[in-house]
Amino acid sequence: MTLLVTGSAGFIGSCVVRQLIAETDEPVVSIDALTYAGNPLSFGPAADSPLHRFEHADIRDEPRMRAIFEQYQPRAILHLAAESHVDRSIHGPAEFVSTNVIGTMTLLQVALDYWRALPEPRKSAFRFQHISTDEVFGSLSATDPAFEETTAYQPNSPYSASKAGSDHLVRAWHHTYGLPTLMTNCSNNYGPYHFPEKLIPLMILNALEGKPLPVYGDGQNVRDWLYVEDHARALRLVLERGRPGETYNVGGAAERKNLDVVHVLCATLDELHPAGAPHARLIQFVTDRPGHDRRYAINFSKLESELGWRPQESFETGLRKTVQWYLDNPGWVASVRSGDYRHWLDKNYAQRASTS
Numbered sequence: 019m020t021l022l023v024t025g026s027a028g029f030i031g032s033c034v035v036r037q038l039i040a041e042t043d044e045p046v047v048s049i050d051a052l053t054y055a056g057n058p059l060s061f062g063p064a065a066d067s068p069l070h071r072f073e074h075a076d077i078r079d080e081p082r083m084r085a086i087f088e089q090y091q092p093r094a095i096l097h098l099a100a101e102s103h104v105d106r107s108i109h110g111p112a113e114f115v116s117t118n119v120i121g122t123m124t125l126l127q128v129a130l131d132y133w134r135a136l137p138e139p140r141k142s143a144f145r146f147q148h149i150s151t152d153e154v155f156g157s158l159s160a161t162d163p164a165f166e167e168t169t170a171y172q173p174n175s176p177y178s179a180s181k182a183g184s185d186h187l188v189r190a191w192h193h194t195y196g197l198p199t200l201m202t203n204c205s206n207n208y209g210p211y212h213f214p215e216k217l218i219p220l221m222i223l224n225a226l227e228g229k230p231l232p233v234y235g236d237g238q239n240v241r242d243w244l245y246v247e248d249h250a251r252a253l254r255l256v257l258e259r260g261r262p263g264e265t266y267n268v269g270g271a272a273e274r275k276n277l278d279v280v281h282v283l284c285a286t287l288d289e290l291h292p293a294g295a296p297h298a299r300l301i302q303f304v305t306d307r308p309g310h311d312r313r314y315a316i317n318f319s320k321l322e323s324e325l326g327w328r329p330q331e332s333f334e335t336g337l338r339k340t341v342q343w344y345l346d347n348p349g350w351v352a353s354v355r356s357g358d359y360r361h362w363l364d365k366n367y368a369q370r371a372s373t374s
């Protein structure tokens with residue numbers, strides 16, 4: 019028995035790998051192209067486990083994917099590899115379509131051929147699990163009900179449009195070819211090993227360096243926050259007990275306005291790492307993200323009633339653990355702040371005028 023995990027050196031994929039290696043005896047083969055967002059240091063203790071094998075490979079490389087399936091004979095694949103940052107998709111959408119749409123189709127096709135040739139009972143047990151996002155459902159007003167699995171897709175950014183495209187392909191490969199797929203649509207994750215282009219780690223690291231904390235627009239956009247370890251648990255549960263062809267929403271039951279998130283982060287830093295003056299003084303309102311979705315909210319009652327999953331971490335405890343992790347891991351932080359990272363900060367923030 020072997021599990022394949024794509025996007026394994028990223029934020030969520032590495033959490034899945036660390037959790038699998040810590041809590042199961044099953045071999046894990048992890049695949050990652052090591053883009054700017056992938057970092058082998060994120061494997062943590064799983065890096066040295068004899069149960070973990072890393073393949074440095076691109077999911078768009080079809081012969082390589084076929085060879086990996088052939089060599090390892092997996093019982094399932096958890097597909098997390100993607101371009102994942104909305105702001106980057108606005109600056110350069112092509113890579114998002116290439117990896118998220120074409121890459122997913124390549125994997126589906128490779129998995130389909132592999133699955134078709136499997137003998138029973140391995141054929142019936144095989145799963146292709148696709149990890150997606152709540153952003154495919156579009157934007158909610160303050161009073162709209164939360165996204166359900168049946169909510170119509172209305173992606174608004176190049177990122178969410180490319181993820182929606184990949185979701186539709188997964189659905190089609192199940193409907194047309196019978197591939198036993200599973201899909202999850204999750205809200206905003208946060209936690210250790212989060213690349214500091216995303217809101218929470220960016221704010222923590224900027225605050226530690228006394229740099230401005232750039233809040234887009236009026237800071238009233240709402241996201242639902244889930245601690246990454248809880249997401250990884252949900253994915254493992256869906257893999258083992260989800261029904262093929264189904265999709266499951268995953269959420270944190272923690273809707274927060276961006277400005278409130280930044281204020282809680284500042285207060286936590288004031289306590290854990292006092293700077294002599296409140297970190298909130300660094301908050302600066304800047305030009306909004308084009309097409310910025312106002313609110314996401316997730317109804318995860320299907321996952322709760324069918325599989326008994328709920329998040330274990332509250333937003334407050336999870337955020338505190340996260341801040342402490344960044345304080346305790348300057349080595350990891352230094353390793354991801356390469357030349358490319360500085361180039362990104364210039365590109366995304368230098369031309370965002372302060373509106374404070």
Ligand code: NAD
Nearest residue numbers: 025027028029030051053055056076077099100102206207
């Ligand atoms: P991430 O950007 O941290 O990691 C993505 C990983 O994929 C990186 O390690 C990168 O090197 C790898 N990758 C990119 N292109 C590749 C390619 N062509 N071939 C192989 N590997 C490639 O992203 P994340 O936050 O860990 O998200 C993982 C998945 O979960 C994505 O599919 C994302 O859409 C989805 N998701 C993320 C969130 C979130 O809040 N972060 C929420 C819901 C769903």
Ligand code: DAU
Nearest residue numbers: 102103104151152153205206215216217232233234239276
């Ligand atoms: O909802 C799930 C999605 O969450 C995932 O599919 C994406 O992969 C993930 O990146 C995340 O997308 P968001 O766009 O919501 O996350 P981000 O951290 O980029 O931004 C969170 C909110 O904070 C959003 O409203 C924009 C705002 N923001 C972000 C940054 C980077 C700021 O105000 N300032 C910033 O500097």
